[in-house]
Amino acid sequence: MTERVQVLVVGAGLGGLSASLFLAQAGVEVLTVERHAGTSIHPRAAGQNWRTMELFHWAGIDREVLAVSPRASQGLRITVATSLAGRVLHRLVEDGSEFDVSATTTLPAGMAGQDVVEPIMLAHAEKAGARVRFRTELVDLEQDADGVTATLRHRDTGERSVVRADYVVAADGGRSGVRQRLGIGTTGMDALSHCLGVVFDADLGDRVQPGVTDLFYLQHGDFTAGFVNTDVPNRYVFAPDYFPEKGETPADFDHDRLVAMIRAATDLPDLRPEIVWTGSWEVAARLADRFRSGRVFLVGDAAKVTPPTGGMGGNTAIGDGADIAWKLAAVLRGEAGDALLDTYEAERRPYARMVVDTSLHNMKQRMHPGLDVSGITKAEDPLGIALGFRYRSTAVLAEEPDDGERVEDVHAPTGRPGFRAPGLASTVDLLGHSWVLLCAGDGSRWEPAAASAGLRVDCHVVDDDVFASRYGLAKGGASLVRPDGVVAWRAKEPVEDPAGTLRQVLDAVLSR
Numbered sequence: 001m002t003e004r005v006q007v008l009v010v011g012a013g014l015g016g017l018s019a020s021l022f023l024a025q026a027g028v029e030v031l032t033v034e035r036h037a038g039t040s041i042h043p044r045a046a047g048q049n050w051r052t053m054e055l056f057h058w059a060g061i062d063r064e065v066l067a068v069s070p071r072a073s074q075g076l077r078i079t080v081a082t083s084l085a086g087r088v089l090h091r092l093v094e095d096g097s098e099f100d101v102s103a104t105t106t107l108p109a110g111m112a113g114q115d116v117v118e119p120i121m122l123a124h125a126e127k128a129g130a131r132v133r134f135r136t137e138l139v140d141l142e143q144d145a146d147g148v149t150a151t152l153r154h155r156d157t158g159e160r161s162v163v164r165a166d167y168v169v170a171a172d173g174g175r176s177g178v179r180q181r182l183g184i185g186t187t188g189m190d191a192l193s194h195c196l197g198v199v200f201d202a203d204l205g206d207r208v209q210p211g212v213t214d215l216f217y218l219q220h221g222d223f224t225a226g227f228v229n230t231d232v233p234n235r236y237v238f239a240p241d242y243f244p245e246k247g248e249t250p251a252d253f254d255h256d257r258l259v260a261m262i263r264a265a266t267d268l269p270d271l272r273p274e275i276v277w278t279g280s281w282e283v284a285a286r287l288a289d290r291f292r293s294g295r296v297f298l299v300g301d302a303a304k305v306t307p308p309t310g311g312m313g314g315n316t317a318i319g320d321g322a323d324i325a326w327k328l329a330a331v332l333r334g335e336a337g338d339a340l341l342d343t344y345e346a347e348r349r350p351y352a353r354m355v356v357d358t359s360l361h362n363m364k365q366r367m368h369p370g371l372d373v374s375g376i377t378k379a380e381d382p383l384g385i386a387l388g389f390r391y392r393s394t395a396v397l398a399e400e401p402d403d404g405e406r407v408e409d410v411h412a413p414t415g416r417p418g419f420r421a422p423g424l425a426s427t428v429d430l431l432g433h434s435w436v437l438l439c440a441g442d443g444s445r446w447e448p449a450a451a452s453a454g455l456r457v458d459c460h461v462v463d464d465d466v467f468a469s470r471y472g473l474a475k476g477g478a479s480l481v482r483p484d485g486v487v488a489w490r491a492k493e494p495v496e497d498p499a500g501t502l503r504q505v506l507d508a509v510l511s512r
């Protein structure tokens with residue numbers, strides 16, 4: 001028998017769980033399949049930037065995430081050094097106080113590992129109605145004009161079943177089988193480096209600052225490696241590079257060799273680290289040529305793989321999932337035309353390009369000075385990437401002139417269409433659940449306009465000068481904010497016909 005579902009999500013990593021969570025909370029029927037037995041057991045992506053925390057706030061999970069990442073509020077230090085007690089080559093981040101984002105968000109960043117964040121996302125996705133099946137993999141997929149037919153296989157029993165979905169979100173990771181099946185190519189660089197991941201327990205005394213996230217990029221005479229503490233007391237991740245071109249494989253790094261490297265990295269020659277997990281991965285920088293093929297959308301690492309320097313892979317996966325979720329929900333509710341779904345690629349692919357290229361520049365600076373970064377786009381400010389990003393698509397009515405930049409200064413947000421609506425104390429809780437019309441000082445003519453818009457548009461009057469200046473509105477003006485908290489359009493001044501204007505704007509940005 002064929003099972004019917006509105007959206008099938010393939011993969012329950014950060015990208016798939018984000019799509020599942022936001023789709024389910026938007027009232028969409030969603031089935032998620034994951035070939036592993038559960039969520040990630042390794043803390044891989046440790047770090048939720050302010051944008052991710054804003055999305056989590058709207059999903060009602062930010063407090064739980066902060067509760068499992070006690071280091072987050074204490075600070076961040078990033079150091080390039082020869083070893084933990086060796087020569088400091090650069091201090092990239094002193095204590096985190098340089099990250100002043102108070103002009104555009106009231107929410108803190110998080111530092112939780114993927115192993116603890118994914119279970120929270122999963123629990124809330126299921127609470128909102130998402131069905132999630134582990135040990136279940138997608139083995140075939142075909143689409144026609146009306147939907148997608150997917151064949152699933154249970155990995156224990158081998159039993160096959162068929163699901164018919166209106167849309168598929170492929171969040172099946174960097175080697176995405178769905179992407180390959182669709183014939184979507186990727187461009188970029190493979191095998192930039194090869195890393196081992198070693199999780200170990202040891203008492204390092206004062207080598208690492210307690211309480212804060214203390215991240216090191218080590219350029220030791222004998223190796224290059226990442227090194228970071230975790231939320232578990234006395235637990236660390238050591239990630240040295242290895243070199244297949246010199247004939248090395250992960251198997252060459254036996255217990256004694258890893259212990260010797262950890263001793264050298266920490267400058268503690270008598271340390272007895274207890275190794276609890278080891279793994280290996282290839283660092284690559286690749287972008288899918290397309291993010292959409294008909295009814296199938298690539299999300300997270302399936303759409304782009306980025307070097308970990310900058311901690312943006314997981315955050316981008318969560319952002320992708322949230323983006324495709326609100327757009328699919330709008331189309332499935334009949335509020336938007338199919339072309340809204342094209343804006344997923346139009347908005348998220350340039351964003352992914354910016355993330356990948358900036359991570360490559362970071363990699364050159366922190367670990368691999370010889371890396372050739374000619375021919376890629378420039379590095380952007382990490383705060384700008386997180387909170388000052390700009391979308392250009394038909395789901396935004398941009399204002400001219402366009403300065404051509406990809407991010408704006410987060411210390412001076414402008415409220416222009418295409419940029420994130422600043423999450424001020426007066427606005428953050430009004431956003432993120434529906435279309436919102438924020439009116440400066442006077443909403444008397446906007447309220448009836450919102451009520452007659454033909455879809456849910458929440459109308460709020462905000463009467464404070466900080467809001468008016470950060471959103472660029474005169475009294476009687478209004479900003480139309482999308483369900484993802486991005487400004488779609490604004491009337492800086494009062495307009496003649498608010499109802500007619502708002503309807504025209506919504507028709508345009510929803511492609512209907």
Ligand SMILES: Cc1cc2nc3c(=O)[nH]c(=O)nc-3n(C[C@H](O)[C@H](O)[C@H](O)COP(=O)(O)OP(=O)(O)OC[C@H]3O[C@@H](n4cnc5c(N)ncnc54)[C@H](O)[C@@H]3O)c2cc1C
Binds near residue numbers: 114
């Ligand atoms: C060591 C390391 C450190 C990192 N640090 C950071 C960081 O600090 N910050 C950050 O933001 N990012 C970081 N990242 C990157 C981050 O982990 C990834 O970008 C993120 O996990 C991508 O999520 P995803 O859901 O797209 O893919 P994945 O997490 O890879 O999930 C894909 C899932 O799909 C499943 N799957 C695949 N094929 C099928 C199929 N046919 N059927 C069913 N299921 C399938 C897989 O089992 C997998 O669970 C790091 C990565 C590594 C390796």
